[in-house]
Amino acid sequence: MSRSVVAIAGNPNCGKTTLFNSLTGVHAKVGNYPGITVERREAALHLPDGRDAVLLDIPGTYSLSARTAEEQIAISAIAGLNRFQDPDAVIVVVDGTQLARNLYLALQVLELRLKVVVALNMCDVLEREGVTVDTDKLSEELGVAVVRVSAIRGDGIADLKEAVSNVLATDGVSHGVVQRLNGTVGSAVDAVMPEIPEGWSRGDDERRAALATWALLSLDEEDELWEVPEALRETVLRQRRLVEEAGEDLDLQVVSARYQWIDGACARVMGELPGALRRFTDAFDRVLISPIVGFPVFLLVMGMVFEALFTWSAPLIDIVSNVMSVFGESLGAVLPEGLLRDFVTDGLVAGVGAVIVFLPQILMLFLFISLMEDSGYMARAAFLMDRIMKAIGLTGRAFVPMLSGFACAIPAIMATRTMERRRDRMLTMMVVPIMTCSARLPVYTLIIAALYPAPDQAGGKIFGFFSLQALLMVAMYLFSTVLALVAAAVLGRTLFRGESSPLLLELPPYRWPSPFSVIRQMWERSRLFVTEAGTVILTCTIVLWVLLTFPRDLALSRDYAQEAVTIEVTGVAEGVPENAIIDQLSVLGGLEDAERLRASWGGRLGRTLEPVIAPLGFDWKIGVGLIGAFAAREVFISTMGVVYGMGDGVDEETVPLREHLQAEVWPDGRRVYTPLVGLSLMVFFALAAQCMSTLAVVKRETRSYRWPVFLFSYMTGLAWIASFCVYQGGRLLGYC
Amino acid sequence: MSHLLLSDLSPGASGVLNRVGGSRAYRRRLLELGFVPGTHLKLIRRLDVGNVLEVELRESRVSLRISEATVLELVTEETS
Numbered sequence: 001m002s003r004s005v006v007a008i009a010g011n012p013n014c015g016k017t018t019l020f021n022s023l024t025g026v027h028a029k030v031g032n033y034p035g036i037t038v039e040r041r042e043a044a045l046h047l048p049d050g051r052d053a054v055l056l057d058i059p060g061t062y063s064l065s066a067r068t069a070e071e072q073i074a075i076s077a078i079a080g081l082n083r084f085q086d087p088d089a090v091i092v093v094v095d096g097t098q099l100a101r102n103l104y105l106a107l108q109v110l111e112l113r114l115k116v117v118v119a120l121n122m123c124d125v126l127e128r129e130g131v132t133v134d135t136d137k138l139s140e141e142l143g144v145a146v147v148r149v150s151a152i153r154g155d156g157i158a159d160l161k162e163a164v165s166n167v168l169a170t171d172g173v174s175h176g177v178v179q180r181l182n183g184t185v186g187s188a189v190d191a192v193m194p195e196i197p198e199g200w201s202r203g204d205d206e207r208r209a210a211l212a213t214w215a216l217l218s219l220d221e222e223d224e225l226w227e228v229p230e231a232l233r234e235t236v237l238r239q240r241r242l243v244e245e246a247g248e249d250l251d252l253q254v255v256s257a258r259y260q261w262i263d264g265a266c267a268r269v270m271g272e273l274p275g276a277l278r279r280f281t282d283a284f285d286r287v288l289i290s291p292i293v294g295f296p297v298f299l300l301v302m303g304m305v306f307e308a309l310f311t312w313s314a315p316l317i318d319i320v321s322n323v324m325s326v327f328g329e330s331l332g333a334v335l336p337e338g339l340l341r342d343f344v345t346d347g348l349v350a351g352v353g354a355v356i357v358f359l360p361q362i363l364m365l366f367l368f369i370s371l372m373e374d375s376g377y378m379a380r381a382a383f384l385m386d387r388i389m390k391a392i393g394l395t396g397r398a399f400v401p402m403l404s405g406f407a408c409a410i411p412a413i414m415a416t417r418t419m420e421r422r423r424d425r426m427l428t429m430m431v432v433p434i435m436t437c438s439a440r441l442p443v444y445t446l447i448i449a450a451l452y453p454a455p456d457q458a459g460g461k462i463f464g465f466f467s468l469q470a471l472l473m474v475a476m477y478l479f480s481t482v483l484a485l486v487a488a489a490v491l492g493r494t495l496f497r498g499e500s501s502p503l504l505l506e507l508p509p510y511r512w513p514s515p516f517s518v519i520r521q522m523w524e525r526s527r528l529f530v531t532e533a534g535t536v537i538l539t540c541t542i543v544l545w546v547l548l549t550f551p552r553d554l555a556l557s558r559d560y561a562q563e564a565v566t567i568e569v570t571g572v573a574e575g576v577p578e579n580a581i582i583d584q585l586s587v588l589g590g591l592e593d594a595e596r597l598r599a600s601w602g603g604r605l606g607r608t609l610e611p612v613i614a615p616l617g618f619d620w621k622i623g624v625g626l627i628g629a630f631a632a633r634e635v636f637i638s639t640m641g642v643v644y645g646m647g648d649g650v651d652e653e654t655v656p657l658r659e660h661l662q663a664e665v666w667p668d669g670r671r672v673y674t675p676l677v678g679l680s681l682m683v684f685f686a687l688a689a690q691c692m693s694t695l696a697v698v699k700r701e702t703r704s705y706r707w708p709v710f711l712f713s714y715m716t717g718l719a720w721i722a723s724f725c726v727y728q729g730g731r732l733l734g735y736c
Numbered sequence: 737m738s739h740l741l742l743s744d745l746s747p748g749a750s751g752v753l754n755r756v757g758g759s760r761a762y763r764r765r766l767l768e769l770g771f772v773p774g775t776h777l778k779l780i781r782r783l784d785v786g787n788v789l790e791v792e793l794r795e796s797r798v799s800l801r802i803s804e805a806t807v808l809e810l811v812t813e814e815t816s
Contacts, residue, residue, distance in 0.1 A: 063768040067761055098796040101770050220760060251760070255767040259775075263794075273795050282780075291785045383799055387787045390801070502762040504769065505799040507790060 004053040004168055005085055006045060007078055009109060010093030011102050012060035013508040015121045018151040019093055020057050021517065023161070028057075030524060039417070048158070049165045056087065062101065064108045065217045068224045070417065075214060079112050079207075081200055082227045089115040089167050091160070093151075096122045096133055097277060099270060103262045106142065111176035111210035113202075115167040116144040119160055124150035131271050138269040144174050152514075176210060178261045184246040185253045188239040189213055195232040216240065216250060224422055281376075281509040289380050289507075298384050301377070305368045309361060309406070316360035321651060324353035342549065343542075351541030354632050355534040358408065361438040363526050365407035369400060370521040374513035379505060386503055392485050393492025395419065396503060398428045402484070404525075405435030409694045410533045411525045413701060421501040427492055429701065430711055433694050434484040434687065436477050439633040442652040443685050446637055448472050450658035451678035472682075480686045487718075533632075533693035540631030540692050547602035547627070548642055554599050560592040590644075597643060602627060616684060616723040617677040619666065629690045636685075676735045680727040687719035742777060742791060742800075742808035750778040751810030753793075758807035770794045771808060 008023075010016035020028075024043035041057040058077050059070070066072040080086030092109050094102040106118055118138075126133060139146040145163045149156030180186060192212035193205075201208035218225065219236045243250045287293050328349040335341040372378040382389075382396035389396050397419050404412035412432045419425040448469050453460035455467040462468055564585055571581040597603045606624035613623050621643045628639030637652055644660045664672040689695065695708040702708075745751065753775045756763055770793050771777075782789040782802060790799045 062765075065764065065768060098794070100794040101796040104768060104770070217764065222761075251764045251767055252756070252772070255764075256772045259770060259772045266794075277795075278797075285781070289781070289783060291783055294783070295785075383783070383788055383790075384786055386801065387785070390787075502758070502804045503788070503799065503801045504762075504765055505788075507797060507799055 004051060004088040005056055006053050006089045006091060006164055006168075007056045007058050007087035008091040008093060009058040009074065009078060009105065010060060010121075011062050011095060011098075011105060013506055014060070014093050014095040014098075014102060015151040016060060016093040017057070018514070018517065019091075019119060019121065019149065019157075019160075020055060021520075022151055022154050022157050024055050028520075030527075045161075045164075047161050047165045047168070049169070051165060051168065053088070053164070053168070061105065063105060064214060066225060067218065067220075067222075068422065069226050072218075072225050075218075078109060078114070079200065079211070087114070089117065089164055091117050091119055091164065093119045093121050096120050096126050096131075097273065099133075100259070100262050100266050103265070104258060107177060107258050107262070108210075108214075110142060110144065110174040111178075111206070111213075113173045113175070113204050113207045113210075115170075115172070116174045117160065117163045117167055118142060118144055118146045119149050119156075120146055121149050121151050123148040124153050124155065125277070129274050129277055131273055133271075134269045138265070141265045141269065142174075142177060152511075176206060177265075178257050180209065181253055181257060184243050184248045185250050188216060188243050188250065191239050192216060192232070192235050195229065195235045197229055197232075213254060217254060278509055281507075284510050285380070285507065288377070289383055294380075294384055298381060301372075301381075305365070306406070308368070309364055313360040313364045317357060320357050320360060321353065324349065324357070328353070339549075339552075343545065346549075347542045347545035348538075350545070350638060351538040351631075354541055354635055354638075355530065355537050357634070358438050358529070359526065361441075362407045362411070362529050363522060365404065366411070366522045366525040367518065369404060369525070370518040371513050373400075373521070374511065374518055376508045376510045379507045382505060383507060386505075390503075392489040393496070394428060394488055395421075395424050395501060396505060398424065401428050401432050402435060405432040405437060405484075408437050408439070408529050408533065409433040409435070409691065410697050411528045413694070413697050414528055414532075415525075416701075423496050423498050424501060426702070426707070427488060427496045429698060429707070430491055430496075430714075431484045431488045433689060433691065433711065433715065434480055434487060436480040436686065437633075437691075439691070440476075440480075440685050442634040443629075443636050444473060444476050444682055446640075446652035446658070446661075447678045447682055449652070450661040451673055451675050476682055476686060479683070483687065483718075532697055536693035536696050537632045537635075541635060544602070544628050544631050544635065544639070547605070548597055548600050548624070548639070550601060551599075554596060556592070556595055558591075558595075560588060564588055593642065594644065597624070615728065616720065617674075617680045617727040618684075619672050621664075622672075622681065626684075626688075626690070629685070630692055632693070633685060633690055674735070676727060676730040679730070680723045683726050684719045684723040687715055687722055689715035689719075740810055740812060741806050742779070742810055743789070743802045743805040745777075745779040745782075745789075745810070747779055747781050749812075750776065751812045753777055753808060754811045755809040756807060757809070758804075762804070763807070766808070769798055770796065777808070777810065 008016060008020055020041070020043070024045055028041050028043040030039060030041050042054050045053040045055040047053055056077065058074050061071065061074045064075040064078065066075055076082060076084045078087065078090055090109055092106045094106055106116075109116055120133065120135060120138070123133075133148075135146050135148055145167060147156055147160045147163045149160055181189065189209055189212045192215055193208045196208045196211045196215070200211050215228075215232060215236050216239065219228065219233055220240070221237070240250060288297055328345045331349060332341055332345045335344060369378070372381065378400065382399050385399050386396035389398055394402075398416075401412045401415040404415050409432050412435070413429050416425045416428045416432070419428065452469055452472060454469060455461055460468050462471060567584050567588065568581060571584070598607075602624050603620070605627055606620040609623040609626070610620040613626070618626070621640070624643050625636045625639045629636040637657070640661075641657055644657070644664070661673045662671075666672055689712045695712055698711055699705060699708045739754065740751065742751075753771060753773050755773060756766055756771055758766065775793050778792045780790040780792050780797060784802065787802050788799055789802050789805060790797055791805075
């Protein structure tokens with residue numbers, strides 16, 4: 001016997017996810033719904049009768065009506081439409097403290113003729129406040145089992161499982177509780193019913209009517225629903241017109257009828273709720289979202305997040321990079337010298353290292369995002385920031401993706417999935433990659449440390465107080481944030497013209513975040529980075545290694561092998577200290593690497609690029625670094641290490657690399673890396689779409705090549721223009 | 737009977753919903769959240785700087801933009 005599938009549905013913030021975790025334990029499988037990039041979570045559910053089931057998490061929603069493909073998931077997964085599997089039973093989680101609004105969804109599920117169990121959540125709060133809910137009466141009214149639970153305290157979980165077993169073991173299915181509408185609206189439902197595919201209705205007339213009503217509420221001229229038969233769509237639009245011409249209001253009548261039933265039922269089963277139910281939340285909100293204190297507190301919270309992001313994750317990053325370099329060295333010691341060893345240490349290990357070195361910062365940012373979401377503060381942030389976000393053409397919901405963009409664009413782009421309008425989502429996706437992600441940080445660190453005076457050097461302080469280096473770093477963050485907002489404003493008024501969607505936001509009660517849930521979310525988001533970005537970065541690093549390593553059989557200007565032997569032989573004969581010999585050998589090795597690199601495919605590509613990037617102040621070696629940066633921006637640093645013949649074991653803290661940058665000259669003796677070139681280079685890194693993983697994810701999320709190509713062209717074009725202005729403008733002003 | 741808009745209410749004031757306007761999509765979502773005519777609405781807070789307000793209906797709370805809450809037409813408590 002195949003395992004039963006039990007779907008669990010509910011309003012956003014009703015405690016569904018907590019209940020999902022209590023029912024199933026730790027191991028959830030996360031994937032995608034068929035044909036659409038919406039996260040699909042499922043986990044094994046062990047039932048008391050020994051039956052094994054799968055619990056499927058339905059995205060939180062207030063209603064089954066849908067306008068977008070993302071909203072359509074709920075109805076498709078619950079009713080088993082099209083490619084979706086039929087659930088054997090459905091648990092509808094209902095927040096007892098907001099019973100009426102939560103029952104609206106339950107009513108829609110009941111109409112679909114399914115095996116339904118209603119989980120009445122927040123019973124602990126109701127008891128504490130002395131509110132009685134007549135569960136038996138509610139069960140009688142709804143015609144299905146109602147189980148009292150408290151997801152947070154874990155109460156009633158066994159009863160809920162029991163009820164699910166019972167409902168699976170019987171044949172009875174639910175019925176709609178609201179009377180069919182008469183009049184024009186009723187006839188519209190009748191007229192649409194024959195167009196409901198047999199595969200949707202399963203030959204059940206009640207279900208057919210429910211789906212016809214769903215179609216009448218959901219379809220219109222602008223919906224983005226998919227796999228809806230053309231004939232059904234035409235009939236719905238025709239019937240809607242007829243209802244309108246008759247001067248009746250279809251949406252209002254359908255929804256009002258449901259709420260009329262709900263209001264009656266609520267009065268029969270439930271006592272009055274005390275007004276003080278939200279006293280803690282209200283007390284906090286009086287401060288946290290008040291006009292005077294709200295914004296300063298918000299800035300303080302953001303400041304704390306970024307402070308933690310950079311100071312707390314630094315030691316972890318050091319540990320990770322040390323472990324990787326020790327790992328690479330010990331592998332290098334085991335493997336025989338040659339191409340394979342080079343590939344493993346310089347290609348493979350370097351690639352893996354490039355991926356995981358970002359993990360500490362990404363984990364840290366997502367820890368804060370999860371904490372803010374679970375505590376309820378994130379909704380307040382959206383509340384406070386909505387006006388600003390809307391002014392630049394985004395919605396308050398774009399706040400989380402934009403914030404995530406400071407860690408990595410990949411999870412940020414995936415976080416746009418919660419937006420209901422395609423226009424909002426596309427716009428956010430197109431500007432999130434401009435935010436200063438953690439991969440740009442090492443590049444900035446290297447350039448700033450190498451080219452600008454430290455606080456203890458001459459000119460290192462501004463107004464004798466601020467560190468120039470620190471100010472530059474802050475300026476780069478501000479620059480990218482402002483540019484992202486400007487880009488949003490411009491794109492929102494041109495390519496993505498149109499109003500952003502109206503705001504409908506719920507400020508859930510404040511809660512202590514549960515450590516388990518926070519860690520799980522933190523991990524699931526970071527995992528996206530490892531799986532999505534990781535594979536692309538790894539591949540690109542390997543391709544890069546090939547580009548910089550081949551061709552091997554070059555006609556070199558000197559016989560390096562012979563010279564090395566000479567150094568060793570004469571050195572030993574003349575009694576030169578061993579260290580000095582090793583130094584000489586490594587200088588020679590560096591020169592050989594540099595010559596090979598110049599002739600390699602990558603080197604040739606860099607030199608081909610030089611005319612294009614010369615107006616920005618970059619030479620061909622920087623060009624090679626920029627090519628390297630397409631794998632991941634920070635690969636720039638290890639590539640520059642190779643370019644300057646220092647091997648790739650360098651990082652942004654490596655002093656010789658900094659000295660090398662300072663010493664590098666053009667053929668005419670001018671310095672390559674002046675502070676002006678450094679600024680131009682940082683501006684280029686801030687804006688250019690140098691991240692294959694981001695482009696790959698945008699391609700997957702938009703299911704089109706157009707958007708990644710557009711993203712790449714506009715960002716890189718903008719980067720070129722901005723760097724050009726910085727460099728040429730700086731020269732005009734007399735800097736060099 | 738005096739008509740006013742939800743966006744005109746000050747914090748703590750309440751009214752009974754009389755008419756729901758707006759584009760079809762926004763209106764349907766408002767209706768489904770419980771904004772049906774006859775519903776008792778209470779303004780919890782408004783943040784004019786942020787153009788947002790929070791309203792209570794049927795024991796649940798929803799936040800809307802003040803400029804968009806103009807689609808909700810009320811009859812005030814005292815006169816209805």
